[in-house]
Amino acid sequence: MDEIDVIVIGAGPAGESAAARCADGGLSVALVEQRLVGGECLYYGCIPSKALIRPGDVLAAARRVPGAAQALTGRLDAREAFARRDELVGEWDDAAQLPAFEEKGVLFVRGPGRIADDRVVDVSTSDGGTRRLTARRAVVLATGTSPAIPPIDGLRRGQVWDNQDATAVKELPERLLVIGGGFIGAEMTQAFRRLGCTQVTVVEEAERLLVAEEPFAGEQVREAFEAEGVDVVTGVRVTAVEQRDTDGPLTATLGDGRRVTADEILVAVGRRAETEGLGLEAIGLTPGGFVEVDGWMRATGVPGGWLYAVGDCNGRALLTHMGKYQGRLAADVIMGKDVPESTTVVPRVTFTDPQVCAVGLTERQARERGLPVRTVTTGTGDVDGAHVLGVGITGTCKLVVDDDRKVLVGATFVGPGMQELLHSATIAIVGELPLATLWQAVPPFPTVSEVWLRLLEAYGL
Structure with a gap:
């Protein structure tokens, strides 16, 4: 049995952040991971998806610029x-991730971890044995999520x-x-169309794409998709999936009777917490769902x-940057630092073209909270800086203002390459900076x- 200050189960970005910060603070740390160190984000999420998105974005940007557009004579090379x-995912090998933790003195244990008792974690090892770890201070869960498969007739994992x-x-x-x-489905829809898929169809049960964001965001993304030849179907759900031959095409039946035949179907309807098998029942918690924190x-x-839970497994904000922030926050609490509660201001980017970059509350969310809301909008292409970038820059920018306090509570920027505008809005909202x-x-x-x-100016300043 190993006794150690902090045990972190899960070595994705949230777990890595918690482990590294605790180790940097002088605590002994064990990091437990049964799969790849780096987690979903590095190998199957943020990094590879953006690598597939980037070539199409570059070509689209060049096509908007007279002079550069004429230089484009070939096709995007998907291979x-x-x-x-x-290259970016290291060929799905995590060997390069381990030295950084070894340098910090972190004990890495490969295998599934399971809570056996208060502050006690058992790790099943590759030789069939069990290694028991005991935490003097804390156990941190950072096990993430996995794709959810909806109950559609004929649909099988x-x-x-999945992503x-x-x-x-x-x-x-x-x-x-x-x-x-949603953001995964939207990003992959456009990426695969630009990479060279002949036919791409996206089906969303809600009335618009990106339903969690401002209504204009989903509509402007839809317009861009349709301009690129994507078939967008909203307000309809898939009711059945059929595959006649094992390796043959699949046919989806929609709620309005339409049928869509495809060589592959990507399911991107949400995520479920990876908390089954963690032994939560041993300490009185219910396994299988998000851990309330x-x-x-x-x-x-x-x-x-x-016991702490950081990142996707607590269900608060299923985003890598928020998981890393939560990992740092938990580490500070474990080390006895006096820190404020977690921020509820969540920045988010959907890396479509146009990008949808938002932080804080939408207008609807602000009104539902009873805030005295005033909003202002402007066209992304209405400034000279957009004209410099090229022809046909479109999109909408919107601020949601608490009109009593004269501070921002939400912001959305839609347009090509808008992600770098977002952090200034995040600072304004978190800092409650007066307009x-x-x-x-x-x-x-x-x-x-x-x-x-x-x-x-639109607000009247």
């Missing part, structure tokens, strides 16, 4: 894009793609059907406050950040 993806299959693809299908128009990432209902103070922050000319000036 080269796949090769770059493989292994028959269709891991899509981002690790080696050959393009001619026809692709995407079920789900307080504002300092401590699992509720666990006497002594020794009069933001008016003193002068955007450089000619940049797209001048939309800030237009928005504040």
